[in-house]
Amino acid sequence: MPYLEESYDIVVVGAGHAGCEAALASARLGLETIVFTVSIDSIALMPCNPNIGGSSKGHLVRELDALGGEMGKNIDKTFIQSKMLNESKGPAVHSLRAQADKQEYSREMRRTLENTDHLTIRQAEVSEILVEEKQITGVRTSSGAVYHAKAVVLATGTYLRARCIYGDVSNPTGPNGLQAANALTDSLIANGIEMFRFKTGTPARVDKRSIDFSKMEEQFGDERIVPFSFSTDPDEIQKSQVSCWLTYTNSETHRIIKENIQRSPLFSGVIEGTGPRYCPSIEDKVVKFPDKERHQVFIEPEGLYTNEMYLSGMSSSLPEDVQYQMYRTVPGLEQVKIVRNAYAIEYDCINSRQLKPSLEFKAIRGLFSGGQFNGSSGYEEAAVQGFMAGVNAAMQILGREAFVLDRSQAYIGVLIDDLVTKENHEPYRMMTSRAEYRLLLRQDNADLRLREIGYEIGLVNENDYQKIKKKEQLIEKEIQRVEKTPVGANSKIQNFLECHNSTPLKTGATLAELIRRPELDYFILNEIDDNRPDLSYDTAEQVNISIKYEGYLKRQKQQVAQFKKLESKKLDDNFDYSKVGSLRKEAVQKLNLYKPTSIGQASRISGVSPADISVLLVYLEQMHRRRQMSGKE
Amino acid sequence: MEIGKHSDTIAAIATAMNNSGIGIIRISGKEAIAVADRIFESKKKGKSLKNVPSHTVHYGLIKDGNIILDEVLAVVMRGPHSYTGEDTVEINCHGGVFVMKKILEAVIRYGAVLAEPGEFTKRAFLNGRIDLSQAEAVMDVITSQNEYAMENSVHQLKGSLSKKIKELRGIILYQMAYIESALDDPEHIPLNEYGKELQKVLSPVIFEVEKLVKSSDNGRIISEGIRTVILGKPNAGKSSLMNVLLGEERAIVTDIAGTTRDVLEEQIRLGDLFLKLVDTAGIRETKDIVEQIGVSRAKEAAGKADLIIYVVDGARPLDENDQEIIELLRDKQAIVLLNKMDLELMVDANDLEKRTGHPVIEISAREELGLEKLKKEITDLFFSGKIDFNDEIVITNIRHKQALENAWKSLDMVMKGIEEQVPEDFLTIDLMDAYEKMGLIIGESVEDDLVQEIFGKFCMGK
Incomplete structure (x- = not known):
């Protein structure tokens, strides 16, 4: 018998990166929210790499921030080094990455949670979901307490039936030796949810004092730090930064790994879970890429408070003694002392095909999920899903429309669409190549894309909203001006062009035309542009990108327009596709399995052909006309 | 898609x-x-x-x-x-x-x-021009036409054209994957001066695509064909066969002077394929090639042929002439036609197949029986890649040509982009475009090719 009953609007299970965003979003929308965690000390824990962002993940964080999420603000408060990656490449692939002080990151997020209205934090293991008539009604904890709720967000990360493994050692714990959650899986399966088993891994943490940094290359942060959050004032976060260090594995490292490979639980079959290919263990890399003579190892600080250093690039599940041997072959690590072993972790997650694009389970109303539980990997991927799940749980309770971003609006849209539409057999990681409209989905314009949407949801304040409206106007006005401002072929201009190795003008041109030259840009032209208004860097940057890459951007916009057409044709999730006689069998099966929400989503399901889509369009029109006719009668 | x-x-x-x-x-x-x-x-x-x-x-x-x-x-x-x-x-x-x-x-x-297949009808329906009662029929049209198209592309998958397309796509995919992996993992994989490298790799690809596109221009659809020689002893029915084949498609048979002045080519269209019937002194003499110019001449003609059609007189038992011809068929692509099936056959088809090692089709040139089977056999041989088509790949399908032209345009955009020093991540957009367009030809969609290639070929990650 339950000994305690309490009622909330929303229950969030897990307080990792997904759970925190989910809980904050729903509480901030005014809904009474309770978040469960197996340990209060593990709120927003970073059990793997000590950084936030990176290629395409940086995009996610900025998008999340534009919508009103917390991750960007939290890392701005707690970073110890910051770097904009890919600066020499196109603006679409610039990506921010910051080293975090892990402890500070976790503490700061905890402080935010603890001081948010309508939000309750509870240390307890949720062991059961309560479902009545396909509607979630609450959860039960392992101590027997029942919490009623209108919606539940599952964000259990890597804790479900977790096992940490290295060599022949296998501990039934979550990351960092934290308590695993062993009961919930059974309850999920009993409610018809299909589970997968995935694995991931992490490298050893070592004692800074045992490292010889003189044998490594120092990696500095950027001189001018760009904040993650659009609400952070850049001037307030310029500070001295901590370095990372680069070293390499060598043939000796690889020899030791190869000689001991049979002792790896991955190769001996002890590990059953499917691991990610993009984040391979060092033994994976050595086996799969035998021609590579060396692999990079980045030594990254775990924080200012500790001497622990993270050995990025050398995650492993080899036995402890082999770990020692191999790490000590790496220049600078000859005397290294391990503080925590590298390990692989196995955990239960779901087949994400069971979710709607709103991250609600198709089969259970009011049950949402986000993060690694959905089969993704990475703090950032988790955070954005948690946010979307939390917002959608709230939207449902408030009787508002589900909040879905499509592939042309945000990386978040790409991530979730991939999760719910494609077969996913390994932890899913965001990559810029997955975003087909990435020229439009830049980290620099996430605010222009999403601030207004965040405002409509109710998570962006009036001030931030007005700020972006103003910025939009300034950009538009400046683009107009630059397009129309003529530049004469006078000596001042010709000299300027010569200085920048640019062909002299034969006739007059506009500023915009000069900006489009490969060797020039909006900023360089400042010298010859006398009537330029005083614009902030990020506003000027938008002007520059819009003009310089106009041709490419236009093409992408046309592609998006095509894409939107199919996306706007909605499909009913209760629809039985076997009723459409002319669909091929394979298409019927797949469509019935996935129950896409739009023709667009249907077209991305593997096994559904363009002809099937044509047939569906005709069928929809047929239904439409039938309805119209019966309406007239 | x-x-x-x-x-x-x-x-x-x-x-x-x-x-x-x-x-x-x-x-x-x-x-x-x-x-x-x-x-x-x-x-x-x-x-x-x-x-x-x-x-x-x-x-x-x-x-x-x-x-x-x-x-x-x-x-x-x-x-x-x-x-x-x-x-x-x-x-x-x-x-x-x-x-x-x-x-x-x-x-x-x-x-x-x-x-697309069925698209006019689909639009007619979507625009309210066709009655509601016809909707099912519209869907059936789309499905059946699509299945037909699919079947064709499955055939083509095995052909030499698709081999070439796959090869070119493979090159493009690798380049995209390299660039993407470098963008994704900039600290592991460098991209310095990659434009020049890419130019070097793409130039021959563009050349190949251009060649394919041009293969359908300048009437080369007409001027190239499967070099075919019809062999058979006198009165086996070669000329009847020729007449039937030529007569059926008379209007698109053209006489084109070849590279040697005295060579005459006769063209026959079979579906999307063209047969080029070659003879050194006019097609009329061909029927007597064994008899008149002798085995040496026949050998020469047979040696150059992509395909030999051997016509057997079914009304008479096999003789030495047949033996000599069967010798010529060794190591060649050939189809054996057992002619005069309308009469009492003196030759056993199974036995003939054993002797020649080639497929045997019973026909009657005079009664025009069995010709569909012949067409199907030739088409199958070509699409299964057994006939090489003079080692040249010829685009006969407008859909293919359009796709190739678009791919060509996209690749040109890549080259232009390199010259204008646009960043590499822009280049992959046009590369992907070219890759997708060429995929349409062989009926392959993109799906997760790129992500697979990135993980398969490049060592990524922390």
């Missing part, structure tokens, strides 16, 4: 692809009249299709630049009063598969896209 171009202007040949009477090329969509106007020159000076009333017929020329393709009648129908409910132009030409293809190509080059 290339769908969702509902508003685009589409075009296709609306009549059967044969040489009877009039052929119709139908164009439908917002731009239909503008597109037609770009290639139509009225006999009345200054008349533009844009200004003519709906449901009127106009006499003039179809011109691709300065080249006159045909004298035609153009029917202009403005939406919604047309079959599809959209602006529609129907170009009535004098027919001939070659001319129809050329006009359609021009229409596509000047702004239309090739219609």
